[in-house]
Amino acid sequence: MNKTQKPVLVIGGGISGITTAVEIAEVGKEVILIEKEPYLGGNVVKFNNYFPKLCPPTCGLEINFRRIKQNPGINYFTSTEVVEIAGEKGNFKAKLKTEPLYIKNNCTACGKCAEVCPEERPNDFNYGFTKNKAAYLPHEMAFPYKYFIDDEYCKKESCNKCVEVCNYDAIDLNAKEEIREIEVSSVVIATGWKNYDASKIDNLNYSTSKNIITNVEFERFIASNGIGENKLLRLSDKNEPKKIAFVQCAGSRDENHLPYCSAVCCSASLKHALTIQELYPKSEIKIFYIDLRVAGRNEDFLVKVQNNKNIELIKGKVGKITETENNNLILEAEDILSGKKIKYEADMVVLATGIVPSNLNLNLEKDKNQFMLDIQTEGIIPVACSRKPMDVSSSVKDATAAALKAIQ
Numbered sequence: 154m155n156k157t158q159k160p161v162l163v164i165g166g167g168i169s170g171i172t173t174a175v176e177i178a179e180v181g182k183e184v185i186l187i188e189k190e191p192y193l194g195g196n197v198v199k200f201n202n203y204f205p206k207l208c209p210p211t212c213g214l215e216i217n218f219r220r221i222k223q224n225p226g227i228n229y230f231t232s233t234e235v236v237e238i239a240g241e242k243g244n245f246k247a248k249l250k251t252e253p254l255y256i257k258n259n260c261t262a263c264g265k266c267a268e269v270c271p272e273e274r275p276n277d278f279n280y281g282f283t284k285n286k287a288a289y290l291p292h293e294m295a296f297p298y299k300y301f302i303d304d305e306y307c308k309k310e311s312c313n314k315c316v317e318v319c320n321y322d323a324i325d326l327n328a329k330e331e332i333r334e335i336e337v338s339s340v341v342i343a344t345g346w347k348n349y350d351a352s353k354i355d356n357l358n359y360s361t362s363k364n365i366i367t368n369v370e371f372e373r374f375i376a377s378n379g380i381g382e383n384k385l386l387r388l389s390d391k392n393e394p395k396k397i398a399f400v401q402c403a404g405s406r407d408e409n410h411l412p413y414c415s416a417v418c419c420s421a422s423l424k425h426a427l428t429i430q431e432l433y434p435k436s437e438i439k440i441f442y443i444d445l446r447v448a449g450r451n452e453d454f455l456v457k458v459q460n461n462k463n464i465e466l467i468k469g470k471v472g473k474i475t476e477t478e479n480n481n482l483i484l485e486a487e488d489i490l491s492g493k494k495i496k497y498e499a500d501m502v503v504l505a506t507g508i509v510p511s512n513l514n515l516n517l518e519k520d521k522n523q524f525m526l527d528i529q530t531e532g533i534i535p536v537a538c539s540r541k542p543m544d545v546s547s548s549v550k551d552a553t554a555a556a557l558k559a560i561q
């Protein structure tokens with residue numbers, strides 16, 4: 154590889170950005186990987202497990218983190234976003250902004266700062282359903298493995314307790330935001346997705362009913378390091394639900410919300426239903442769907458679900474959910490196959506809300522749903538869920554292809 158060539162900039166440190174970065178660096182070209190969160194791993198790192206093999210997210214990510222650590226060709230910056238890109242293929246200039254990093258890289262993650270920190274914040278890793286301290290480790294497997302201070306909640310010098318207790322002089326409450334100007338040869342956009350805002354779907358009552366959660370929240374409810382620590386608990390009374398309903402296409406394939414299919418929600422709900430059955434074999438599960446779209450190896454889940462007598466697949470769109478006095482939920486749908494109207498009372502509802510592209514405030518070509526178009530200024534390469542919804546294995550393949558394009 155020509156050492157005089159400029160590095161590649163990869164924006165987004167989820168599974169696709171990480172894959173692109175290591176593939177590029179392992180053929181000898183330098184990479185700058187930036188991530189807006191304080192840790193790498195993207196959405197996958199928040200999952201309980203992931204299909205097709207149902208291994209924990211750390212499975213694939215740990216290997217990649219090791220590849221990053223071992224490769225001096227990858228420079229990564231967390232809590233960092235790009236504010237400007239200009240130029241052309243082979244010769245881009247980008248401006249990066251890093252939030253103030255109050256905890257330095259010599260942090261040993263001993264946790265003393267969090268022990269003495271008096272301020273609490275909503276834990277965004279658990280979608281705000283739990284709290285952690287203003288000085289916090291983002292999660293147990295965080296990469297980089299270091300604490301972070303949330304300056305919206307930290308009282309800085311007026312408190313100073315964390316500084317006093319840190320044995321490594323790793324805290325600087327006067328840290329400022331940093332601006333870096335870099336020159337790169339090409340840019341890979343791996344900014345991924347966020348969940349569609351379920352509160353916009355009025356008829357499904359997500360905002361007002363505590364026992365209605367979304368599919369991404371479900372992952373944190375059930376994860377061993379999550380909200381229920383491997384138990385599924387209703388928020389209203391902390392009881393384990395016995396009857397759980399999944400609402401597919403909650404907002405998806407709906408002109409009023411997302412007109413497209415998010416590609417992964419059916420497989421995700423089948424995965425979730427089987428996870429519940431493993432934990433609570435006596436639970437009753439109903440999955441309301443329009444069409445079941447599962448591809449490749451995920452067909453196996455469908456067969457497993459179809460053979461499970463406690464899980465029923467009902468072809469029918471849920472039109473309405475209402476809450477009862479004891480915080481149960483009544484779902485109303487039309488069973489398309491029997492032609493009958495159904496009312497089903499569940500203890501808990503999971504909305505399979507779809508994927509929307511993350512925001513990236515750069516002047517790039519997008520489709521009408523805000524996904525990046527493949528065709529951009531030459532040398533700018535969108536990848537994986539930034540261009541359309543897809544699962545991890547397709548994202549990894551897409552990322553590998555993007556690495557080759559970026560090198561070329």
Ligand SMILES: Cc1cc2nc3c(=O)[nH]c(=O)nc-3n(C[C@H](O)[C@H](O)[C@H](O)COP(=O)(O)OP(=O)(O)OC[C@H]3O[C@@H](n4cnc5c(N)ncnc54)[C@H](O)[C@@H]3O)c2cc1C
Nearest residue numbers: 165167168169189195196203204345346537538543544545
């Ligand atoms: C409920 C649910 C369950 C799923 N379960 C599975 C499963 O079991 N198996 C499977 O194969 N797939 C599953 N998926 C799909 C899987 O989540 C995606 O395939 C995967 O996350 C794609 O990775 P990505 O890197 O493209 O995006 P992401 O995981 O979204 O990562 C993007 C990264 O970019 C960062 N970023 C965003 N904007 C910026 C910016 N402006 N600047 C810097 N950084 C930025 C984000 O913080 C994030 O870290 C599921 C999806 C859903 C909705």
